[in-house]
Amino acid sequence: MSYFFSDKDYENAIKYYTEALDLNPQNAIYYSNRSLAYLRTECYGYALADATKALEVDKNYIKGYYRRATSNMALGKFKAALKDYETVVKVRPNDKDARMKYQECNKIVKQKAFERAIASDEKKKSVVDSLDIESMTIEDDYVGPKLEDGKVTVQFMKDLMDWFKDQKKLHRKCAYQVIGFAHVVLHASPCLLLIFIFTEKITVCGDTHGQFYDLLNIFELNGLPSETNPYLFNGDFVDRGSFSVEVILTLFGFKLLYPDNFHLLRGNHETDNMNQMYGFEGEVKAKYTAQMFQLFSEVFQWLPLAQCINNKVLVRFMESWPLKQKPEFLRNGRSISKRGVSCQFGPDVTERFLEQNKLDYIVRSHEVKAEGYEVTHSGKCITVFSAPNYCDQMGNKGAYIHLRGSDLKPEFHQFTAVPHPDVKPMAYANTLMQLGMM
């Protein structure tokens, strides 16, 4: 069995340890070794689960603590990792590697505590609450789009998109207004949206990732949003592409214009951790202010997670069950996502879930697909991705889906990337920000 490790063939090692565990489910070493294989293949969630299981079986198995600590480090759970390293160091005081890892982890934990301490010196109250947009003034020489009587209009949106297309900046007061109003609308909407369409169609788009010019192209190909041309954008609007500000302000703008016919769901890039790393925070700070990023951060937390169309089609960004739920570790069932931050499931679970909830199929995004979309689980699970030539290098097509109320059969439309001004992806990603995952 260990020759798979020496051959660095981790996939096979995982397969064989799994079979071994089927026969021998109380073997801590197998769990620990499979945990190692998962670590090597970057499936930190699985690695953590296995390490935890190894310790459940044998709480004196030191390697298990080691593995669990490594998994926790990978997942950014430094305090948890520190406890386990402490255990290892106590039992193996001469182990230099363990001591070194303990010290490194300790450094990170201390640094984070320090950061938290100084952060709480600043006002903890919400930017939304403390923002005074009224007192902001717009200079006379600003000739860009403005809200009309504090309202988003069709003309405003058209002007806004043209303005952005020319790489011009929306006045910060207007930007704050749009984001602030979006907050109000999103605050009032539920986490799971239920919508009903009858004869009309709805267009479902996947990740757009700051690719503003490709977003404009979607509107070109598929028509501008309106009461009769509803849209749903399934998460990951920002990061990677360097026109994320333009994308999100446009999407928020349409949300304000057509609150019942234009929907946005939260993706994993509508979070602080990702925004710090993949450019959105840097872009907002460069184009506006840190405070505006704080505002975005708060508003993102109010984005709905899922939408159900005609009680038949469920759309949400990725396989994210509420994280509070303790998932069972079933090979073919519902289990911790290999990425460690959510859940994933096999075709049988999709089937069961759809049956129990009387749904036809689910739509998700989150993964780049060469054709812009992918149909799996015998048509029960559809992926849609709307950022063509992702990161200016993947050469993939983008796609969007038409769903008509009459039959809800997905109709796929593909498109290719359009040119954009010479600003590279991740142009605003901050060198100084790290997730500190050492």
Add this chain to the structure above:
Amino acid sequence: MAARQPFTDSDAADEAVRTTCDDATTCKRFATSQGYWKDLHIHYFVRNVGERKAPEINRGYYARVKGVNLLLDEFIKKTECKCQIINLGAGLDTMFWRLKDENLLPQKLFEVDFPAVVAKKIHNIKTKPPLSKPIIDMHSTDSLLLDAHNLDSDRYCIVGADLRDISSLDEKLKKFHLNPELPTLLLSECVLVYMTPSQSSNLVHWAAETFHTAMFINYEQVNMSDRFGQVMIENLQRRQCTLAGVEICQSLDSQDRFLTTGWDHADALDMMTVYSMLPQQDVARIELLEFLDERELLQQLLQHYCICWASKDKLSLGLSQLGF
């Protein structure tokens, strides 16, 4: 006084190739700053860490540096340092200082690049004692040759030359005491792809003709005929950078130019495979440095680069055994 030469299209193309040296250096600078691998001397060539590179780029460079170094070090150890290394298109590589620190210096390390790049490298060496001192330490006499486009010392030689002009290259290297009898390793990283297939063929053939016991390591693009490859070519075109030799980069098979130019044995692996064959404990360490949000990006990147290594082994050192 010589008349000013007009700046031609081919000058522009060459200039574009020279700037790829900067790309590589800045990417390596950033990656080392994040802890992907240690390079204690790169900051003397590029002071600032510069803008953030995407995690898949950092991991890609990690794979490249570790992969190439693995083969390089194997060769040096096999020959017990009684060898020569010729780094073709070396750019601002810090190989000399790494090998010296690790007691793996060959008898002599030769680096070749465009005169403009060499001038920049030599300028940095001249003006920074942490770079020049180790070279002087390894030199037996009081003075070593150091002018704008050439550096020559007992163990380290940097030469400005055009790799497409083989006779001139040969002459320059021999002038600085290149020894065809010593087992020699030649290295080219993203170099051959910038010349036409016939030019690179000549270079590879020259190497086979000149040395009886040698290894040639080539790192460059592969699998370029798919969409990702096409996008890469277009992106580089936009920077006036033409991959003149890209037809050899269609697949691992088309990289068999070595076997038809006088080399006895050749191997090639794409970087995805190389990545999985690197010491996995260290791979696990670097994968914790930055969270990669989309693993597909790394896979695509790694599948479009490869390492090829060819050997000929008159001294029967077992060179064809070297690998991952």
